[in-house]
Amino acid sequence: MSALSDQLVTFAILAYLVAMISHAVEYALGNARARVAAAPVRELVGAGVGTAGGLPPLAPAVVPAAPPGPTAAERTARRARLGGRIAVAATALAALLHLGALVARGVAADRMPWGNMYEFVLTVSWIGVAAWLVVLVKRPSLRRLGLFLSLVMVLLVATAELVLYVPVVPLVPALNSYWFVIHVSTIVFSSGILLLGVVPAVAYLMRAGYEQGRRSFPYTLAKRMPTAAALERLTFVLHAFAFPIFTFAVIAGAIWAEAAWGRPWGWDPKETWAFISWVVYAGYLHARATPSVKRNVATWLAVVGFLTVLMNLFGVNIFFEGLHSYGGLPD
Template identity: 70%
Template sequence: MAALSDQLVAIAILVYLVAMICHAAEYALAPAPARKAAPERELVGAATGAGGVAGEPPVATPVAPRGPSPAIRIAGRLAVVVTVLATLVHGAATVTRGIAAERMPWGNMYEFVLTLSFVGVVGWLVLLWRHPEVRKLGLFVTLVMVLLLAVAELVLYVEVVPLMPALQSYWFQIHVSTVVFASGLFLLGVVPALTYLMRAGYEDGRRSFPYTLARRLPAAASLERLTFGLHAFAFPLFTFGVIAGAVWAEAAWGRPWGWDPKETWSFISWVIYAGYLHARATPSVKRNVVVWIAVFGFATMLMNLFGVNMFFEGLHSYADID
């Protein structure tokens, strides 16, 4: 089962890569919408034979906008189908890893990344099912999946080992599952956050890279609302996960909080995300500033996941990598 899981992860990376190429084809070939919505019009003359009446001004009739070509539509639909296939392979890799370990697959950093990325892509497919208009974000979502799984496989990979004694508790399922789920949603939420910053710059008239990359994305206001919705859903789950961790620490180590590096960075992330939600509810704070807070919050999550596990010693150092 462990070998099968490893093979499935490699296959999932390749299938996500194919999905990313299909999304890139749709994204690159689709016509960019005009910055200012103004329907094209053709003038119908007032002369005889033009449908007008002599002496009256010309009549402006709207011209129907051209839709995407069949090839572009096929590329977009194929990208979604391939993403679903990659997600199924990804999920099978996660399940077989858990079967091989005879426990939930969250015992080290490799397994944590494998699971949270799966949660993120499943959340993306649910979001896409409810809001098909955000499909072009799939280019960035699949890129994130390829990068995360590649880093997990090439840098973080460890052999299946038994769960260390400190983690052998029913709180393992409660605390870690909640944090994994919230982290996956934060991972998904940072995609519209970053694309919002690019799209907002493009709508403000900036033409340098990366702003021109966003000219085919949904409107900035829609991306900002999507960012808020994902973070508003993830934050209470993350809060519960932090509280559950404190309860588990009290039972395991005799104290609920000891400013261990991971506890400290979890608190920093919690404060920043709370600040994001507060700033989002404050009309005087500009939307660009609000979204940058969300991006900074995810940067602290990455620090907590990679930096703390790899460069700090503490009670939560479960990376198990050399």
């Protein structure tokens, strides 16, 4: 089952890559707009003339011309739509392969697949792509955002496979607790939603700059993205949904720490960075609800918040030692 999991991860990366390329095709061809075809030209054909009896001439017959073929703009628009559909199908396939890899890994380890950084990154990234597919069902107009999402998936899953991979090992004894499922599952779920949330946040900052007249890189990358208002709204909804779950995860971690180590909070590096993330995300939601704060300023807080999440996931496990040193990084 461990070998099957590894193979499914490889196939998932390839499927995410196909999705990214297909989204790029749709993005590149996205400016094409089918022009309204000219109305069929009606050709008048005389069917007769006046007769000797003074009868009026017969009405001319109206023969419609043959309908014109598709224009170049219409063909380009069709290719763009086809690329978008292929991208969505490839993303759904990648998500299924990704899920299969997690299930196989869990079966091989006889536990939930959250015991080290490799498994954690795989799970968080899967939550992010699953949430994206739900958003896509509800808001198909946001499909072009999939270009950035699929790029993030390729980078994260490939990094997990190439850099963070470790063989299946038993769970660290300190993690053998029912709080492992409660605390880690909520952290994984909220982190996956926050991962998805940072994608429209960055896209919004670029799109808002483009709508304000900035034509330099990177603002021009977002010229074919959904409107800034739609991206900002999606950013807020995702963060407003994830923040209470993240708050519960931090509280559950403190309760678990009390049971395991005799204190709920000890300013361990991972605890400290979790608190920093919580403060930054709380600041984002507060700024977003304050009319005097500009939306782009609030959105920058959301981006900074995710950088602190990345620091907690990668930086703390790599650069610090503490009671949460369960990264399982390869030697």
